[in-house]
Amino acid sequence: MKYYAGIDFGGMSAKAGIFDENGKLVAKDSVKTSKEEGYAVTVAKMAQLVRDLAASAKVKVSAVGIGSPGVIDGKEGVVVHWSNYAWEDRPLAKDLSEKLSLPVSLTNDANAAALGEAKFGAGKNYEDSIFITLGTGVGSGIILGGKVFEGSHGAGAEAGHMVIEVGGIPCTCGRRGCFEQYASASALVRDTKRAMFEHKDSLLWELTGGDPEKVDGKTAFAAAREKDAAATQVVKNYIMYLGEGVLNLVSIFRPEAVIIGGGVSNEGEALLQPLRKYVSERLYVDCERVPLAIRRAALGSDAGMYGACALVLG
Ligand SMILES: [Zn+2]
Known part of the structure; x- marks a missing residue:
């Protein structure tokens, strides 16, 4: 051995x-x-x-x-x-x-x-898969034919820095409107806080004991589960941007699977189910013809x- x-x-x-x-x-x-x-x-x-x-x-x-x-x-x-x-x-x-x-x-x-x-x-039954981690930023890895695709001199496969909103939020990379400015856990926290200030009657206040600094990547999902309108909108928006990014990647690579990891993936089906729906309704070649799995990462840290x-x- x-x-x-x-x-x-x-x-x-x-x-x-x-x-x-x-x-x-x-x-x-x-x-x-x-x-x-x-x-x-x-x-x-x-x-x-x-x-x-x-x-x-x-x-x-x-x-x-x-x-x-x-x-x-x-x-x-x-x-x-x-x-x-x-x-x-x-x-x-x-x-x-x-x-x-x-x-x-x-x-x-x-x-x-x-x-x-x-x-x-989570990707072990697939030859081609794309891994996206939703943490402080958005990390990504592209596996084609079972091998890592890293681009020339390793400088590629940075899906976090594809622009999904032209002229959008400034990014650390120097561009505006990058995927990670909308789909990272940090982006979710930022948008949850904003919703709190715009909706003083939101359950978000109760869940954080009235302290916006206590907001984390779980807060909006937790309030949305209780049918809070402001939080539901935050989650919907988040899934829209995440979905658009996933659609961009799928349009180019059409992997068999997209694997979602990082802190936000701990929401499990509350995240994945609406994400699958968003993506499947907008695919260029639909899932009936070409199957696409969207799964939660299995190995954690x-x-x-x-x-x-x-x-x-x-
Ligand atoms: Zn960027």
């Missing part, structure tokens, strides 16, 4: 798992990381994490996959740019490979999560670790 390691590197920590050749997780652990410790220390910590895990599971690791935030050139194994840690052109795959004397493959964190869901989670392993599992 051969064994592989998958590392999901985030801003605060690196989480690693050891998997057997069938993709079964045999051990996992994480280590805290910080910007201040510097690149070399972070890489050394990741290497040590893999060594410790292999030792505790009493196995020999054959290859390591890693998912990292930032703009990643997967072919070259380089973190081209990651602003949080101020990394520029860091050859992360090569450096980790030298420390461990093992082959190392690298992709970006959203691609890794997409691949994890595609191989082991482990998706990136599974996907990183899938990079080297083959």
Whole structure:
């Protein structure tokens, strides 16, 4: 039996798992990381994490996959740019490979999560799937023929930055009206707060104890379940924008499945059912002719670790 390691590197920590050749997780652990410790220390910590895990599971690791935030050139194994840690052109795959004397493959964190869901989670019965995470921003990963599509030098597959409202809300990328300004959890929170101030009689006030700062991604859905009119409108609007973004992606790639992850996906069918309806009513080629599944992600915060392993599992 051969064994592989998958590392999901985030801003605060690196989480690693050891998997057997069938993709079964045999051990996992994480280590805290910080910007201040510097690149070399972070890489050394990741290497040590893999060594410790292999030792505790009493196995020999054959290859390591890693998912990292930032703009990643997967072919070259380089973190081209990651602003949080101020990394520029860091050859992360090569450096980790030298420390461990093992082959190392690298992709970006959203691609890794997409691949994890595609191989082991909600997308495992589909060759072509698109993964969308609804969190602070909107992350996306495109899997075609079972492989990550990342664009030239890893700079593509950034669905969060497709414009769905020309001249709309300014985005961190410099454009206006990007998908993530309307479909992220942050956008949902912003719109929920706005609805509160416009509707002083809304149940939203009661649910937050009168404090708009207590609004989170669940608040509008919770009030909408109680038939609150203002919250129902917020949810409807949110699903409209999410639906338009999904329709854009489906029009181009026509995957077999769209997998929805991230905090907002915890709403489950309250989100997915109206989303499916919105999308199916507007598809260029309808679902009767070409089936399209819209499903909730299955692996939660482990998706990136599974996907990183899938990079080297083959
Ligand atoms: Zn943008």
